[in-house]
Amino acid sequence: MSKSKIELDPNQYIVSKTDTKGIITYVNDYFMKISGYTQSEMIGQPHNIIRHPDMPRVMFKLLWKNISAGKDMHAVIKNRAKNGKYYWVFTAFDIHYDKDNNIDGYTAYRRGVNNRTIKKIGKLYSKLLEIEEQEGTKASEKYLKKFLDKKDMSYDQYVWSLISHNKSSSKFFAKMKKLFG
Numbered sequence: 379m380s381k382s383k384i385e386l387d388p389n390q391y392i393v394s395k396t397d398t399k400g401i402i403t404y405v406n407d408y409f410m411k412i413s414g415y416t417q418s419e420m421i422g423q424p425h426n427i428i429r430h431p432d433m434p435r436v437m438f439k440l441l442w443k444n445i446s447a448g449k450d451m452h453a454v455i456k457n458r459a460k461n462g463k464y465y466w467v468f469t470a471f472d473i474h475y476d477k478d479n480n481i482d483g484y485t486a487y488r489r490g491v492n493n494r495t496i497k498k499i500g501k502l503y504s505k506l507l508e509i510e511e512q513e514g515t516k517a518s519e520k521y522l523k524k525f526l527d528k529k530d531m532s533y534d535q536y537v538w539s540l541i542s543h544n545k546s547s548s549k550f551f552a553k554m555k556k557l558f559g
C-alpha cells in the first residue's frame with residue numbers, strides 16, 4: 379500500500395455532509411476523486427472510513443464536543459485515501475438546524491494546507507498520538523490543554539494562526555456555504 383502524499387488542487391474543495399451521528403449523506407465530486415471512493419461506497423458510511431491512523435483520538439473528541447454543542451470548529455486533519463495515500467486538509471464545520479432549532483446535520487468544507495502548517499501541526503499530533511498509545515486519551519487531552527494554555531489560545535485560534543497567511547480563507551468559506559450550505 380502506498381504511503382505517499384496526495385497534492386490537492388488549490389482551486390478545488392472537498393465537501394461532505396453528515397447526519398448528527400457522522401454518517402455521510404453527501405460528498406462532492408472532488409472528495410470522490412481524492413479519496414478514491416465512489417459515491418455509493420461513502421453515502422451511508424460513518425465518516426471515519428477516511429480516518430488516518432496518525433490522527434490522535436483526542437482531536438475527534440474535541441471536534442464532536444464542539445460541533446454537538448453548536449460551537450464553531452476548524453481543524454487540520456490528515457485523511458487517508460482508499461489506496462492508502464494521505465492528504466492534509468484545513469476543515470471548517472458548519473452546523474445545520476431543523477425548524478425546532480435542534481441540530482440535524484453537519485457540513486465539512488476542506489482545502490489543502492501548506493507544508494509549514496503540516497510540519498507544525500504534525501509535530502503536535504505525533505506527540506499526542508504517542509501519549510495516547512502509552513497513557514490513553516485523558517493524558518493526551520491534558521497535554522493538548524497545556525500546549526494551548528501556553529499559547530493562550532483555543533485549538534480553533536491555534537489553527538487559524540497557522541493558516542492565517544491565507545487571507546482568502548474566510549471569503550472562501552462564505553462562498554462554500556452559499557454553494558453547499
Ligand SMILES: Cc1cc2nc3c(=O)[nH]c(=O)nc-3n(C[C@H](O)[C@H](O)[C@H](O)COP(=O)(O)O)c2cc1C
Nearest residue numbers: 395396400425426428429430438455457484485486
Ligand atoms: C461533517 C463531518 C466531517 C468529518 N470529516 C472527517 C474527516 O475528514 N476525517 C476524519 O478522520 N474524521 C472526520 N469526521 C469525524 C468522524 O466522524 C470520526 O469521529 C473520526 O474519523 C474518528 O473516528 P471515531 O469517532 O470512530 O474514533 C467528520 C465528522 C463530521 C461530523
